[in-house]
Structure formats: C-alpha cells, structure tokens
Amino acid sequence: MKHSAESLRQMKSTTPIPMLTAYTAPIARSLEKVGIPVLLVGDSVGMVEMGFDSTRHVTLEHMEYHVGAVRRGAPNTHIIGDLPYDSDRDPETALRSAQRLLEAGADSVKLEGPKYDVIRHLVSSGIAVVGHTGLTPQTATSFKQVGRDQQDAARVVEEAERIAEAGAFMIVLEHIPDALADTITRTVPVPTIGIGAGSACDGQVLVINDAIGMGEKWPPFSRQYAYVGKAIEDAAAEYAHQVRARTF
Numbered sequence: 536m537k538h539s540a541e542s543l544r545q546m547k548s549t550t551p552i553p554m555l556t557a558y559t560a561p562i563a564r565s566l567e568k569v570g571i572p573v574l575l576v577g578d579s580v581g582m583v584e585m586g587f588d589s590t591r592h593v594t595l596e597h598m599e600y601h602v603g604a605v606r607r608g609a610p611n612t613h614i615i616g617d618l619p620y621d622s623d624r625d626p627e628t629a630l631r632s633a634q635r636l637l638e639a640g641a642d643s644v645k646l647e648g649p650k651y652d653v654i655r656h657l658v659s660s661g662i663a664v665v666g667h668t669g670l671t672p673q674t675a676t677s678f679k680q681v682g683r684d685q686q687d688a689a690r691v692v693e694e695a696e697r698i699a700e701a702g703a704f705m706i707v708l709e710h711i712p713d714a715l716a717d718t719i720t721r722t723v724p725v726p727t728i729g730i731g732a733g734s735a736c737d738g739q740v741l742v743i744n745d746a747i748g749m750g751e752k753w754p755p756f757s758r759q760y761a762y763v764g765k766a767i768e769d770a771a772a773e774y775a776h777q778v779r780a781r782t783f
Contacts, residue, residue, distance in 0.1 A: 538572050538613040540643055540663035540704040547726045552738025554728055555746060558584050558601045562743055563608030574609055575645065575740060576602045578617040578673070583744040590672050591620040595632055599639040606640025615665055616641030620673045626656035633662050643704070647671040649694045651701040658702030666698035669732065670710035678754065680731075682711040692719055699723040707740065708732040710756060731756025 546552055554573040557563040558580045566574060580601050581593035602616045616636035623629035623646045633644045643663035646653060648671050657664050668691055670681045682691040691711060698706055705726045708716050713733025720727045720735050729736030731754065744750050745757035749764050777783040 537611050537642070540613075543573065543613065544704045544725055547724070547737055552726060552728060554738055554740040556580075556740070556742045556744075557605045557609070558743070560604045560608030563605040563612070566743075567609035567612045571612065573613045573615065573738075574605055575615045576605050576617060576641065577645075577742070578619045579742050583742055583750060593617075593619040595619055595622050595635060599635055602636055602639040602641050613642045614640060615643050615645050618644050618646045623650060623653050626653050629653045629657060630660055630662070633657055637662065645707065647673050649697065651697050654698060654701035654703055664703045665705045665707060665728075666695070666701075666703035667707040667709065668694040668698060669708045672709075678710070680710050680712065682715045688712070688715050691715060692722065695719045695723050695727075699725050708736060710754075 543552065552573060553571055554575055555566055555571055556577045556579060557566055557574040558576060563574060576598065578590040578593040578598065580597065581587040581590045585597070587593070598616055598619055602614065605614055616639070618629060618632050618636070622632035629646065636644055643665055644657070645665035645667055647667045649668070654664050654666065670678065682688040695706055695708070703725060705728060706723060707728045707730065708719060710731040713735065716727065716729055716732035717735035720737060726737035728738040728740050730740050741757060745753045746760050748759045748762035751764070753759065774783070
C-alpha cells in the first residue's frame with residue numbers, strides 16, 4: 536500500500552524510514568519490489584546522471600521527466616519530487632511548479648531552506664511538503680559540514696522548527712553533526728530524514744548512485760553497498776573483446 540504524507544508523519548519515533556533517490560523506471564521498479572517506502576526524485580539527478588557540476592542547472596522540465604519515469608516504475612510507492620533551483624522563489628511560482636510535479640506523478644514535493652511562506656502557501660493549497668535544512672546544495676558555496684559552531688547550530692535548529700511549524704510533514708537534515716541531528720529529531724514533531732547526519736534521525740536517505748557504486752566520486756558521508764560501475768566496465772570490456780575476436 537502506498538504511503539501518504541500522513542502515514543509517513545505517523546512513523547515519527549516509531550518506525551525507521553528508509554528512503555532512496557530514484558531517477559529512472561528500472562531503478563524505481565527494483566526499489567519498489569524490495570519495499571522501499573519512499574523514493575525521492577532529487578535534483579541530484581543533475582550531478583549524478585546528467586553530468587552537471589551543480590544541481591542549479593536542473594530545470595522543472597528535467598524534474599517532470601524523471602518524476603514521470605519513476606512513477607511508471609513504482610506506481611505503488613510514495614514519490615517526493617524536488618523543486619529545482621529558482622522554481623520556488625516565491626509562493627505562487629512554487630505552487631505552479633509543485634502542481635506540475637504532482638501532475639507528472641509526485642505525491643509530495645521537497646524544497647530547500649527556510650522558505651516558510653512558500654511552505655505555508657503550498658500546504659494551504661493542499662500540497663504535501665518536505666523541508667530540507669543543514670547543507671542545501673542549491674545555494675551552498677561548499678559541501679563542508681554545516682552547524683559545527685554554536686551559532687550555526689542554533690540557526691539550523693530554528694530553521695527545522697519553523698519548517699515544521701509552517702506545515703512540512705517531514706524534514707531532510709543534510710551533512711550536520713550527529714548530536715545536532717539528534718537534538719532536532721527530539722525537538723520537531725515530524726520525521727527527520729538524515730543524509731550524513733547520524734543514526735538518531737527518524738529515517739535515512741541516500742543517492743541511489745552512491746549506494747550502488749555507480750560513478751567515480753562519492754560524498755564522504757555516503758555508503759556503498761555494491762560497485763555497479765565496475766560491473767558495467769567489466770561487461771562492456773568482455774563484450775568488446777568478443778566482438779573484436781569474432782566470437783560474439
């Protein structure tokens with residue numbers, strides 16, 4: 536049964552939530568098959584699939600394409616669609632953008648940063664919203680850990696609290712100290728999903744390409760459970776050998 540925003544909210548402090556990104560139908564199909572309850576179609580697609588050097592190059596049209604592909608692959612899984620850079624710059628623009636992602640197949644949308652008025656507007660319009668604080672790649676100037684000093688930690692806590700107050704049903708905490716994520720998780724009334732934020736969060740999310748070893752560079756906080764990139768190289772090399780040897 537597909538989770539709703541409310542059923543995911545009710546998992547707070549009771550049932551850990553495993554989440555993975557997905558960008559294609561075959562990957563989404565595999566993840567649904569093993570029961571991953573939430574798939575995030577992240578704007579990370581720009582860097583791990585499209586070859587961009589930043590998520591800021593990802594457009595709403597790109598996101599619609601990938602949300603649609605993931606929905607076709609995982610018709611019974613809750614899908615979160617990322618609002619790409621500048622598509623949520625004000626409440627009305629965000630609403631139009633969110634509606635397009637829902638029409639493409641998303642069940643909810645995620646946006647980065649302390650955009651409380653945008654979150655309130657989306658929620659009041661009937662759209663389920665996931666917040667995101669800590670490291671926010673769309674606007675970050677580096678990928679260093681966030682919230683390491685007292686002042687920055689207080690800022691992240693306040694952002695998380697206000698994102699929840701604005702109506703988000705879940706909050707992603709990215710690349711912050713474990714103790715800070717623990718504090719936020721115990722403070723806010725909605726599930727926290729960590730990525731490089733320790734084990735105290737209510738759930739975890741990984742970029743699927745990192746998890747399966749599809750690529751050449753991975754963030755320091757990622758975990759790899761396979762090395763698919765090497766398997767592809769080996770398969771392609773063997774195929775080329777057979778063609779050249781006329782044994783194919």
